[in-house]
Amino acid sequence: MNLLVIAPHQDDEILSAFLLMHNVLEKNGTVNILYATNGDYRGIDYAYTRYYESLNALSLLGICEDHMLYLGYADTGMSKEKSFLMRLRSTPEQQNSPVSSCTYHPANKETVHSLHTETQAEYTSQNFLDDLVYAIRSCSPSLIAAPSIFDLHGDHYACAMYLYDALRIINHPIKVLSYLIHTENEDVWPNRKSDIFQPPKNLTTFHWIYVYGNKEAVSAKRNAISAFSSQSPSADNCFLYSFAKQNELFLLESIQ
Incomplete structure (x- = not known):
């Protein structure tokens, strides 16, 4: 199996899919992680710190930085009103953040865009979609783990919508498991008193894996x-x- 985990920010890959990645690697599969943003809402130094936090966390699975792919877009907040990826998705015009106006890698390595064009990308919706399509095609995953459209973080929701767009362009069947991090009541979900994940009460009617x-x-x-x-x-x-x-929870997505 070839697994691609799409993470809006550094830590989402661990929170959502550590056990999934572990199980794939135990069966001699391949795991790649694609980070949509640099997690830089507190600046470039913060993005640098978060990069190495993810690198250290993934090392516990034996995953090296060669399997960490960066789209290199901005992070400006959680709500849909503040989310950079929601703002990007809402207009064809170039967007800027307090940190940058184009993609970059916080540890001065290649972004997905620079890998296939040798330049960085302006922050536009079309560039994000093009980079996402290129990354998926390059990794050739048989399984993708990605944020859910039910996630209340603006970047997570936007990633889910961009993934739908990308897979329609690719037009090749790929199994997608969606994960949930942010809900309406994070004080009680995930349940702090249980060692077993259960879905949020408002989503129990769905078929969870x-x-x-x-x-x-x-x-x-x-x-x-x-x-x-x-x-x-x-x-x-x-x-x-x-x-x-x-355990970890996922919804099996059907993307037409």
Whole structure:
């Protein structure tokens, strides 16, 4: 199996799909992670820190930086009103962030755009879509794990919508599992008192896929979450640590 995990920000890949990645690697599959943004809403130095936090977290799975792909777009906030990717998606015009007006890699490596054009991309909706299509075609995944359209973070929702657009362009069947990070009530979901993930109450009628990990993998996931010190894993009633459960939840998407 060839798995591509699409992460809007650095830590989403670990929170959503650590056990899935572990299981794929255990079966000698391949895993690549595609980061949509640099997570730079606090500046370039913050993006640099987050890059190496992800690198250190992924090292617990034996994944090296060659498998970390960067689109290199901006991050300006969580709400749909502040989200950079939502703003990008709403207009064909070039957008700027306080940090940059074009793609960049926080550790001065290649972005997806510079890999196929040898230049950086202006922040436009068409460039983002083109880069996403190129990345998917380059990785040739048999399975994609990506954000859900039910996620309330603007960047997550926009990534889901861009993925729908990209797969229609590619027009090749690829199985998609969508994951959920941000809901209406993060104080109670994920359940802090249970070691098993259950869907949010407003989404229980959907068919969820449960991916389980062994005790060692679950412990490794918690250690991986600890790598993201910039995100304060114990904050908000241990919101990040609440994702270190015996299973992970996904919705099987049907994209026409």
